[in-house]
Structure formats: structure tokens, C-alpha cells
């Protein structure tokens with residue numbers, strides 16, 4: 504992609520560019536992709552911060568649109584060289600119906616693929632998820648595995664099922680001829696649990712801790728490792744993949760890459776305390792305060808209440824049988840595939856990632872006062 508005639512000639516489209524990860528990818532592209540001429544940000548809900556980006560040297564075009572509408576996607580994509588497809592409905596709490604999750608995550612992805620073919624966009628990077636692999640419904644641990652580690656991936660929940668289907672569509676589309684006759688080159692990135700500035704669930708835990716007098720209560724044993732990766736490094740991986748996909752199409756086309764960095768292996772709660780601790784919260788209990796069977800019972804009750812109350816109101820607490828199973832099953836990755844295939848090294852050290860996230864939580868504190 505980088506011959507001199509093409510310097511500052513590339514048009515990128517980022518779907519979901521106003522979400523948590525999307526905003527980081529958009530900002531990272533503007534900082535780290537010198538060949539960018541135009542950056543199109545496509546999202547159902549455009550953030551007000553997008554306007555601030557319009558004063559720089561790169562043309563930033565904000566497009567309010569819906570990935571489930573094929574014609575809107577195709578119109579937005581016309582003339583784009585690369586599409587980074589991040590838009591998705593991230594719902595493990597039962598807020599949206601399985602049908603809506605499927606429409607956005609699977610049909611939306613199919614629309615992006617068809618738009619590539621129709622408009623001649625040759626490079627497609629898809630944001631998949633660790634949940635395409637697991638944890639599975641049997642609760643099997645995935646301990647520091649890599650892209651080739653055998654694992655029985657069985658999905659029942661609509662979100663991982665939709666991500667797995669969408670990822671398969673993207674990988675199978677690799678090599679399809681796009682308008683003009685060139686082959687489509689696709690690949691999928693699988694982040695583990697992303698953290699960093701803008702992370703809604705971290706914000707929720709922080710506010711919950713404040714409401715409980717500065718305390719959170721341990722629910723998950725410290726021995727259960729949960730994979731986490733800093734949002735800045737996930738964004739950097741997206742930028743690098745998009746950049747390298749043309750030169751290394753034969754190697755990278757149709758491939759999947761876990762997103763990883765040097766964040767430590769810890770339980771979900773202990774990891775959150777790396778940021779919430781310095782902001783004044785305390786995790787009470789060296790071991791879970793409630794026995795696991797009681798948590799399962801509470802999670803089941805929550806699911807039942809959600810079902811009963813659905814005609815009247817939306818009851819969607821953090822704890823349900825699915826989130827409990829994910830939080831309580833070891834799932835961590837240890838791989839260097841991205842480094843081998845496209846020279847990825849984390850842009851942010853663990854210390855930087857931690858400091859940036861702590862500063863962001865501290866800013867939440869001061870903005871709440």
C-alpha cells in the first residue's frame with residue numbers, strides 16, 4: 504500500500520468508531536498512519552468529540568449509519584481502501600434480544616463483506632473476540648493458550664455465538680474477488696477483556712465500590728486467571744494489521760490473532776484492583792465471601808427476575824449465569840503470532856497502561872464531585 508504515489512492517499516473506514524475501542528482506533532490512526540488521506544467514522548451514535556478531529560491534516564468524515572442497513576454500509580464504503588469493522592452489539596447482560604444481537608453482529612458483518620465486494624474495498628480487519636473460542640459452556644480452562652491451542656468451543660449465549668459466526672464469515676471471505684477483480688484480504692483480531700480509558704464496566708465497578716463505602720467484595724477465587732489487554736495496544740494492533748495486510752497478504756489473509764500485551768495474569772477482580780485500589784477502593788476478602796453455589800443461585804435468580812420483569816422493565820444486573828461462568832473460568836492467552844506475522848510489539852508498557860487507566864478513573868472521581 505505504501506508506494507510513494509500513494510503517500511497520504513489512503514481512505515480508511517472505521518465502523519463502530521465512536522465506541523470504547525473504536526475511539527482509540529480512530530485516534531491511533533490519526534497519530535500513527537501517515538498515509539491517511541481520509542478517515543471515515545461510521546457509527547449508529549456519533550460522539551461529539553468527532554468534530555474536534557476535523558481541524559487536522561486528515562479529512563475526517565463522520566457518518567451516522569447502521570451496519571444492519573446494507574445500502575448505508577455500501578454508500579459509506581465507496582472509495583475506501585481499508586475497512587476496520589469494530590461495530591458490534593456487546594451484550595452479555597440480556598439488554599438486547601438474541602435476534603438484535605444476530606442482526607448487528609452477523610448480518611452487519613455480512614453487509615460489510617458484501618460492501619467490500621461491491622465497492623472494491625480490498626482490505627478488511629474484523630474485531631472479533633476471545634469469546635469466539637471461550638470460555639465454553641463446560642467451564643474448561645484455557646490456560647495461556649495460543650491461536651493453535653485445541654479447545655472445545657461450544658457457544659450457547661447469543662453474543663459469543665454471533666461473534667463466532669461473524670468471524671467465520673470474515674475468514675471465509677478472504678480471497679473473494681472484489682470490484683476490479685482483486686482478491687479481498689481479511690483477518691480477525693481477538694481481544695481478551697479490554698480495559699483502559701472509557702471502559703464502561705470498570706466505571707460501573709468504581710461507582711458500585713463508592714456506593715458500598717469504598718469496598719468491593721471478592722466473589723471469584725484469586726487462582727482464576729482472566730485475560731486482559733490494554734485498549735491502546737488493541738488499537739495499535741488494528742492499525743498495524745491494516746497497514747501490513749497488503750504487503751503480507753499471503754501470510755496474514757484469513758488469519759486470526761489474539762490481542763495481547765504485557766498486562767499481568769490475574770483474576771478479573773484482582774486485575775481491576777490494580778486501578779481501583781489506587782483510587783481508594785478496597786477488595787474485601789482473601790477468598791470469595793460467598794460460596795460458589797450461592798453465587799450460582801443468585802445469578803440464576805437474576806436471570807429468572809429478568810425474564811419475569813421483561814414485560815414491565817429491563818432488569819439487567821452484572822451477575823447472571825453467563826457472566827459468572829466467564830469470570831469464574833480461567834481464560835488467558837500467551838502467544839507471539841502477531842509479532843511473528845506483522846512485527847507487533849505493544850506500544851504501551853504495563854506501567855503506562857496502568858497509569859493511564861488510573862488517571863482516567865481518578866478523573867471520573869473528580870468529575871463526580
Ligand SMILES: NC(=O)c1ccc[n+]([C@@H]2O[C@H](COP(=O)([O-])OP(=O)(O)OC[C@H]3O[C@@H](n4cnc5c(N)ncnc54)[C@H](O)[C@@H]3O)[C@@H](O)[C@H]2O)c1
Pocket residue numbers: 518519520521522523524525545546547548568569570571589590591592593607611630631632633666693694695696697698
Ligand atoms: N470490550 C471488550 O472487552 C471487547 C473484547 C473483545 C472484543 N470486543 C469487540 O470489540 C468491538 C467494540 O467493542 P466496544 O467494547 O468498543 O463496544 P462499544 O459498545 O463501546 O462500541 C461498539 C460501537 O458500535 C456501534 N454500533 C452498535 N450497533 C451498531 C450498528 N447497528 N451500526 C453501526 N454502529 C453500531 C455502537 O454505537 C458503538 O459505538 C465489538 O465488536 C466487540 O465485540 C470487545
Ligand SMILES: CC(C)CCC[C@@H](C)[C@H]1CC[C@H]2[C@@H]3[C@H](O)C=C4C[C@@H](O)CC[C@]4(C)[C@H]3CC[C@]12C
Pocket residue numbers: 593595631632633634695696697704722723729771821822825826827829830
Ligand atoms: C461475578 C461478578 C463478581 C463479576 C462479573 C464480571 C463480569 C461482568 C465480567 C467478567 C469477565 C467479563 C467479560 C470478559 O472480560 C471478556 C469479554 C469479551 C468481549 O468480547 C465482550 C465483553 C466480555 C464478555 C466481558 C463482559 C463482562 C465480564 C463477563
